[in-house]
Amino acid sequence: MRGLATEQLTPEDSAPGTAVAAAFACERMCRTLSRTLGAIGSRALLMRALSQAQAEHRALKEVSVSAKAAVALDGISLATAAHGEPAVVAGLEGVLSALLALLGRLIGKDMVARLVAQSAPLVIAEEGDK
Amino acid sequence: MKTQKRQPLTPALSKPSEIRSVLTGVPGLDAILGGGLPEFSCNLIAGSPGSGKTTLAQQIVFANATLKRQALYFTVLGEPTLKMLRYQREFGFFDPELVGTAIQYVNLSEEALERDLTAVLERITTEVENVEPGFVVVDSLRSFLGRGTEEEGHGVMSLDSFMQRITLQLATWEVTSFLLGEYAEHERAPVFTVADGVIALSQVADRNSVVRKMQAIKMRGRAPMPGLHTFRITDDGLQIFPRIPEQQLHRRPQGVHRLGSGVPGLDELMGGGIPSGDAVMLAGPAGSGKTTFATQFAAEGLRRGESVVIVVFEEYPEEYLARARARNQDMDASVRDGKLKLIYMRPLDLSVDETLAEILEAVSSLDATRVVIDSLSGFEVALAPAFRDDFRESLYRLVGALTATGVTIYMTTEVVGDYPHVRFTTEKVSFITDDIIVQHFVEIDGVLRSVLAVHKMRGSEHTHDFRTYEIGANGAVVGGALRNYRGITTGVPAREVATHRQGYLGLTSQEAAVLETLVRLGAGSYDLLVEHTGLPLGELKRVLARLASLKYATFTDEDGGTYRAVAQVGG
Ligand SMILES: Nc1ncnc2c1ncn2[C@@H]1O[C@H](COP(=O)(O)OP(=O)(O)OP(=O)(O)O)[C@@H](O)[C@H]1O
Ligand SMILES: [Mg+2]
Numbered sequence: 001m002r003g004l005a006t007e008q009l010t011p012e013d014s015a016p017g018t019a020v021a022a023a024f025a026c027e028r029m030c031r032t033l034s035r036t037l038g039a040i041g042s043r044a045l046l047m048r049a050l051s052q053a054q055a056e057h058r059a060l061k062e063v064s065v066s067a068k069a070a071v072a073l074d075g076i077s078l079a080t081a082a083h084g085e086p087a088v089v090a091g092l093e094g095v096l097s098a099l100l101a102l103l104g105r106l107i108g109k110d111m112v113a114r115l116v117a118q119s120a121p122l123v124i125a126e127e128g129d130k
Numbered sequence: 131m132k133t134q135k136r137q138p139l140t141p142a143l144s145k146p147s148e149i150r151s152v153l154t155g156v157p158g159l160d161a162i163l164g165g166g167l168p169e170f171s172c173n174l175i176a177g178s179p180g181s182g183k184t185t186l187a188q189q190i191v192f193a194n195a196t197l198k199r200q201a202l203y204f205t206v207l208g209e210p211t212l213k214m215l216r217y218q219r220e221f222g223f224f225d226p227e228l229v230g231t232a233i234q235y236v237n238l239s240e241e242a243l244e245r246d247l248t249a250v251l252e253r254i255t256t257e258v259e260n261v262e263p264g265f266v267v268v269d270s271l272r273s274f275l276g277r278g279t280e281e282e283g284h285g286v287m288s289l290d291s292f293m294q295r296i297t298l299q300l301a302t303w304e305v306t307s308f309l310l311g312e313y314a315e316h317e318r319a320p321v322f323t324v325a326d327g328v329i330a331l332s333q334v335a336d337r338n339s340v341v342r343k344m345q346a347i348k349m350r351g352r353a354p355m356p357g358l359h360t361f362r363i364t365d366d367g368l369q370i371f372p373r374i375p376e377q378q379l380h381r382r383p384q385g386v387h388r389l390g391s392g393v394p395g396l397d398e399l400m401g402g403g404i405p406s407g408d409a410v411m412l413a414g415p416a417g418s419g420k421t422t423f424a425t426q427f428a429a430e431g432l433r434r435g436e437s438v439v440i441v442v443f444e445e446y447p448e449e450y451l452a453r454a455r456a457r458n459q460d461m462d463a464s465v466r467d468g469k470l471k472l473i474y475m476r477p478l479d480l481s482v483d484e485t486l487a488e489i490l491e492a493v494s495s496l497d498a499t500r501v502v503i504d505s506l507s508g509f510e511v512a513l514a515p516a517f518r519d520d521f522r523e524s525l526y527r528l529v530g531a532l533t534a535t536g537v538t539i540y541m542t543t544e545v546v547g548d549y550p551h552v553r554f555t556t557e558k559v560s561f562i563t564d565d566i567i568v569q570h571f572v573e574i575d576g577v578l579r580s581v582l583a584v585h586k587m588r589g590s591e592h593t594h595d596f597r598t599y600e601i602g603a604n605g606a607v608v609g610g611a612l613r614n615y616r617g618i619t620t621g622v623p624a625r626e627v628a629t630h631r632q633g634y635l636g637l638t639s640q641e642a643a644v645l646e647t648l649v650r651l652g653a654g655s656y657d658l659l660v661e662h663t664g665l666p667l668g669e670l671k672r673v674l675a676r677l678a679s680l681k682y683a684t685f686t687d688e689d690g691g692t693y694r695a696v697a698q699v700g701g
Contacts, residue, residue, distance in 0.1 A: 036211055038210070041211060041212055107219065110226045111226045114229050114230035
């Protein structure tokens with residue numbers, strides 16, 4: 001279930017502000033949402049959010065939603081090498097906000113906030129188990 | 131934030147083993163279930179696509195879930211959760227504040243699609259053991275899924291076996307649960323046997339209306355109301371209209387006192403008025419003044435300080451009030467004072483139970499003594515086609531339930547066709563009525579007159595005579611008897627003997643008769659007047675000359691002479 005970013009690096013390696021940490025945040029958000037929306041649903045959401053963000057961030061050109069894992073972002077290191085860390089981080093922040101905006105339009109901002117808060121502890125517990 | 135009233139569990143009774151009830155929060159449903167759902171029961175909600183399974187489950191969960199007794203809502207193969215939340219949040223019962231807190235949504239579509247039902251069952255087990263909810267919903271399992279694919283040794287679980295396993299599993303968890311399943315109307319899967327309760331939802335599309343029905347097929351430890359109950363889905367979710375049980379239809383003893391009909395002259399015909407608690411039917415052709423009579427009945431009640439409910443089908447309440455105002459019956463103040471309620475029934479897709487629920491509600495909230503239903507023909511048209519087929523039964527239940535409350539019911543019905551055939555139409559409804567008044571148009575001496583007669587009064591003397599009635603600026607007034615005419619019911623009565631005439635000053639009875647004919651016809655040629663009065667031409671000419679000389683008539687020289695009445699008829 002882990003994305004490329006987290007497969008190669010442990011969370012400790014992903015210092016705040018790095019592209020890996022930003023990708024990890026996106027993936028974690030999707031995993032959080034996937035309890036409620038299902039893996040299929042949250043993956044579809046991530047794909048839409050990514051393509052929306054790509055329209056504004058050239059640095060996300062190499063980034064894609066992994067074909068193998070349920071919810072993961074591929075191509076982070078490629079993108080960082082090509083565009084530099086800050087641009088990729090900004091792009092990934094764009095992905096996250098596009099995702100939340102999309103969700104907000106679908107079910108209302110109030111519910112999004114609750115859904116995001118809802119299963120966070122569970123996800124952390126899962127990760128701790130591994 | 132929406133103010134949501136949580137349904138508390140009914141308090142535990144003395145015995146610790148007493149099964150408590152979960153009230154569903156769905157209007158009408160608890161009554162059908164025989165007093166809510168047993169706590170910790172496992173209930174199957176079965177129905178075709180779009181029958182309302184999801185909405186029902188959501189409504190129950192929103193009425194019951196709290197932070198201490200959370201609900202886990204599993205989506206297996208139902209509509210995508212995103213879409214479900216999007217649509218469900220439109221309902222009045224939906225409270226976004228509870229999402230993710232008291233109510234947690236868990237989507238298992240991936241497990242179901244990419245793995246199998248064993249994986250689904252495992253996930254449900256893990257989640258239930260983590261959250262320890264009070265309510266569990268599994269939405270929903272389609273009948274074709276996995277049916278018959280269970281092969282020995284392959285470990286693939288069939289839907290039937292999944293449903294049975296989860297039911298057994300749920301029994302050990304102390305949760306009240308709902309399994310939603312797509313089952314055809316008469317399908318009976320093994321889970322029907324294992325579940326504690328089975329609620330079946332169905333819908334019948336009939337031309338351009340949809341009739342939704344619900345049945346509590348079984349409910350362990352309860353005595354559910356048998357039969358199919360109508361329900362409706364509105365912005366507030368499901369509302370069920372329990373079929374009135376037969377025992378409520380027994381007649382309440384009728385009071386002795388009589389209610390004024392509000393139409394001068396009519397009470398005399400009815401032995402002094404309408405016996406309170408009766409169901410009165412006023413039948414007449416189009417334009418006979420049925421609404422005028424009905425309005426006067428209502429206004430009379432208001433005048434005496436009673437409360438009244440008027441049910442209209444063919445026009446909006448505002449129009450109805452405006453029409454009453456035009457007839458010098460201003461009822462607006464009564465509406466403001468809460469003495470009068472007008473119920474407008476939206477046409478075309480009503481069920482009888484729905485109509486009844488609304489009328490009964492109004493009757494009890496106003497403590498009404500009079501109910502006007504104007505008209506039954508409109509009611510029949512307003513009903514969904516599926517109910518029209520059984521209009522007799524519907525009406526029987528409507529009137530029966532209203533009668534049980536003690537109100538006096540005044541119904542109008544349009545009668546079509548000529549009189550001899552009219553019987554057929556009123557027969558359809560006469561069996562439920564105590565008193566029947568029939569209006570006709572009859573031709574008397576060439577003039578169309580309105581007449582009425584009381585056809586039936588249960589347990590009371592009444593006059594059988596035909597009476598004329600007039601509708602003027604101040605409403606309807608019943609006039610004199612038409613005792614001297616034969617064959618009124620044919621529509622063309624013949625005079626038997628010279629009728630009593632009001633004295634026209636200075637006229638013989640023959641001259642008065644000609645004048646009356648002239649008044650009714652408005653004007654008439656010699657030929658026409660000969661035909662209508664039966665007098666020989668010479669005699670007629672003499673009479674007309676005299677009427678003209680007395681200024682009762684004028685003569686205009688058109689095609690062989692036309693006479694016109696000019697003076698007011700005396701009396
Ligand atoms: N505001 C509303 N007013 C009236 N009817 C509504 C309203 N909202 C939804 N409906 C009706 O409710 C029905 C949907 O109910 P619901 O989704 O609960 O059915 P379901 O049995 O779960 O269907 P499915 O099998 O497709 O999941 C539809 O027929 C829809 O027309
Ligand atoms: Mg559904």
